Amino acid sequence: ALTVVGSINADITAVTDRLPVPGETVGGGRLLRSPGGKGANQAAAAARLGARTRMIGAVGTDPAGREMTEALRQAGVDVDQVAEVDAETGTALITVDARGENTIAVCEGANAQVSIADHEFPATETVLTQLEIPLATVTALAAAVRGFFVVNAAPARPLPAEVVDRADLIIVNESEFAALPQLRKARAVAVTYGAQGAALYERAEQIAVAPAQTVTPVSTVGAGDAFCAALTIGLRAGLSAETALRAANAVGAAAVTDPSARPAFPAFAHFLPDTDE
Numbered sequence: 001a002l003t004v005v006g007s008i009n010a011d012i013t014a015v016t017d018r019l020p021v022p023g024e025t026v027g028g029g030r031l032l033r034s035p036g037g038k039g040a041n042q043a044a045a046a047a048r049l050g051a052r053t054r055m056i057g058a059v060g061t062d063p064a065g066r067e068m069t070e071a072l073r074q075a076g077v078d079v080d081q082v083a084e085v086d087a088e089t090g091t092a093l094i095t096v097d098a099r100g101e102n103t104i105a106v107c108e109g110a111n112a113q114v115s116i117a118d119h120e121f122p123a124t125e126t127v128l129t130q131l132e133i134p135l136a137t138v139t140a141l142a143a144a145v146r147g148f149f150v151v152n153a154a155p156a157r158p159l160p161a162e163v164v165d166r167a168d169l170i171i172v173n174e175s176e177f178a179a180l181p182q183l184r185k186a187r188a189v190a191v192t193y194g195a196q197g198a199a200l201y202e203r204a205e206q207i208a209v210a211p212a213q214t215v216t217p218v219s220t221v222g223a224g225d226a227f228c229a230a231l232t233i234g235l236r237a238g239l240s241a242e243t244a245l246r247a248a249n250a251v252g253a254a255a256v257t258d259p260s261a262r263p264a265f266p267a268f269a270h271f272l273p274d275t276d277e
């Protein structure tokens with residue numbers, strides 16, 4: 001089973017012709033509300049791909065909290081361990097212009113209270129986390145997790161050494177990899193390169209690489225999250241690094257051709273390369 005420990009956000013997006021500059025008001029926006037947060041997006045992707053998935057996270061007691069929890073439940077995620085705390089539900093205020101450029105301001109809210117206080121993590125349980133929750137919680141996880149432990153080091157923040165040492169796999173995009181030189185010492189790091197695919201490194205040495213699928217992107221929001229869920233599932237299923245990367249790229253490609261940050265993926269097996277290739 002997979003446990004995702006991470007953020008749950010309500011995304012509020014204004015789609016405008018151009019982004020406002022400081023002090024400016026831009027009108028004519030189209031409003032979109034959607035469930036988000038790297039943790040919740042990854043949990044939803046994993047459940048849609050068919051993994052038995054539970055989420056440890058926190059929302060506020062506000063209506064957004066109930067909506068975000070319900071969205072996770074609808075994706076098939078076990079939400080029994082999503083706490084309701086006395087704070088606002090985490091919120092991202094996003095503006096997107098006609099060219100797809102964006103600005104994002106995040107209010108962590110309830111995500112600042114995610115903790116693993118009363119949880120145990122048996123050896124059979126895979127744990128996937130990201131850095132939109134307190135680093136102290138990620139550090140506590142590194143000590144508590146007995147099974148396969150995956151850290152998506154996003155958004156990029158320097159990681160405590162004990163997290164880098166404990167993680168069985170760290171997943172980052174190219175710019176996060178560049179921002180975190182300490183990852184060159186990590187045991188296993190998967191780096192995503194957008195339309196160039198992904199590679200796996202062991203102590204800075206490349207051991208597997210897989211090209212992206214050729215698709216016409218509709219929205220790249222959520223692609224990284226889908227990739228993290230898929231790579232974790234693939235490696236835990238015992239696939240070789242290269243096959244797991246290829247499958248994760250196929251899931252990433254499916255995500256970029258879907259306008260939503262939470263696409264309704266088919267089961268993981270659908271993304272495996274044909275065996276007769």
Ligand code: ADP
Binds near residue numbers: 194196213
């Ligand atoms: P992030 O969104 O976290 O910055 P990337 O842009 O590297 O991450 O994308 C994550 C993964 O999604 C890539 O490794 C790839 O598998 C897939 N992907 C992203 N952009 C494209 C694209 N233009 N074409 C095909 N696949 C893509």
